[in-house]
Amino acid sequence: MLNEHITRAFDRDLEAVQAMIMKMGGLVEAALSDAAKALETQDEALAEHVRQGDKAIDLLEESVNAECARLIALRAPIATDLRTVLTVMKIASSLERCGDYAKNLAKRALVLGTMSQIPGAAGSIRRMARQVGLLLKDALDAFVSRDAGLAAEVRLRDQEVDQMYNALFREFLTHMMEDTRNISACMHLHFIAKNIERVGDHATTIAEQVIYLATGSLPDEDRPKAELAGGNA
Amino acid sequence: MKDQRLETRVDTQTIKIEARKAQVYYGTNHAIKDVDVDIMDKTVTAFIGPSGCGKSTFLRCLNRMNDTIPSCRVEGSITLEGESIYDPRVDPVQLRARIGMVFQKPNPFPKSIYDNVAYGPKIHGLTRNKAELDAIVESCLRKAALWNEVKDRLQAPGTGLSGGQQQRLCIARAITTSPEVLLMDEPCSALDPIATAQVEELIDELRSQFSVVIVTHSMQQAARVSQRTAFFHLGNLVEFGETGQIFTNPKDPRTESYISGRIG
DSSP states (O other), X not given: OOOOBSSHHHHHHHXXXXXXXXXXXXXXXXXXXXXXXXXXXXXXXXXXXXXHHHHHHHHHHHHHHHHHHHHHHHHOOOHHHHHHHHHHHXXXXXXXXXXXXXXXXXXXXXXXXXXXXXXXXXXXXXXXXXXXXHHHHHHHHHHHXXXXXXXXXXXXXXXXXXXXXXXXXXXXXXXXXXXXXXXXXHHHHHHHHHHHHHHHHHHHHHHHHHHHHHHSSOOOSOOOOOOOGGGOO | OGGGSOTTSOSOOOEEEEEEEEEEEETTEEEEEEEEEEEETXXXXXXXXXXXXXXXXXXXXXXXXXXXXXXXXXXXXXXXXXXXXXXXXXXXXXXXXXXXXXXXXXXOOSSBHHHHHHHHHHHXXXXXXXXXXXXXXXXXXXXXXXXXXXXXXXXXXXGGSOHHHHHHHHHHHHTTTOOSEEEEESTTTTXXXXXXXXXXXXXXXXXXXXXXXXEOSOHHHHHXXXXXXXXXXXXXXXXXXXXXXXXXXXXXHHHHHHHTTBOO
């Protein structure tokens, strides 16, 4: 780790903006896990709570951007400091999107409550959400500790999420083919699975940013991707 | 693609000044240790580093300004276009016509604006008549972005100009001999932000004609004007590279600490 700045206010500003990221990360992880739980347990109050909670995440992203603009204008960060500010802005934008996906999951959980149940689907979704939540947590831990190794691992582990998504895709397709009355519910469930898979991609983006922050360059080789089910995106 | 790039790349690969294992001693004090530097043609090279790190000393080696300090000794090789500048056959006065210098404080001669600029061509006998001299004075004042401000009072004393104008006058004076390299030792430290911006703009324009080496304490100035940056510390050249790389991803922790304002 680098020494402190001679101007200590600079360190305080950098710490403050990174603390906002950690707060955002905490909120997003909780929103994702709560939304998946609300889906499985059909807890309307919890789903509504997640929907309302997204505002706080959006506001935090705005604060991060405002603080970063201030930091750039007033402190003219360079080298690691500059990379920290750039990384923080990108992570904030990724987390904001993840928050939106969690909110969308909560919305669909409310809609799915009014439909016939697809056996086992909510449980699978929740397992997938848990897996992605862990990815997100590890990506943010890698950010805090500037751990390029852990970030590289997160990047590879996104593959498992892709596989879970592909398995769910096939499962929903089967349900839809078996009984057309399942189509509405399965479409919702598929969007949920796809959105959670997108959260995994954002975790990967965050991990890549951590690698940039720690080493000064983005990883260049394409990360392995699980085959897409049925050639579908 | 190339046209859309940010202006950070060095335009030429021609080496103008090459220093190898350069050493400078002040008496027994070893002020510059084993410095290897290539100064590219048509490129602005910035020297940065804390006070006393040797950057000004090294800059002054490049046109033998250190010759005037009796205790100073320079070793190693410094060449201009492949020819050693410390060769006994080299006349330092002629050398300084090829490698000009602008100092920290504007130091116009106590003469008219015109005579300040005409001085170099006169002593080097570069002109045959008044008309040619007038033309050089005008063209150099134009290049230094000063002409419009002084064309109606060329006979007024140079010392009567504002600080920023005086510094641009000194730059005009330094380029009258059509130097190949211009050395600038903190040329903006006594100037306000507007005059600084004018000098920086001027440096960028001059780059199309020759190479510029600038010593500066302002990290932002080094970042703004240079394409290559060298970081000196305790007489060593710690890191030398493309300016964008130095300021986004320095390789040496000492460079990082210094440019980002940390306790080293």
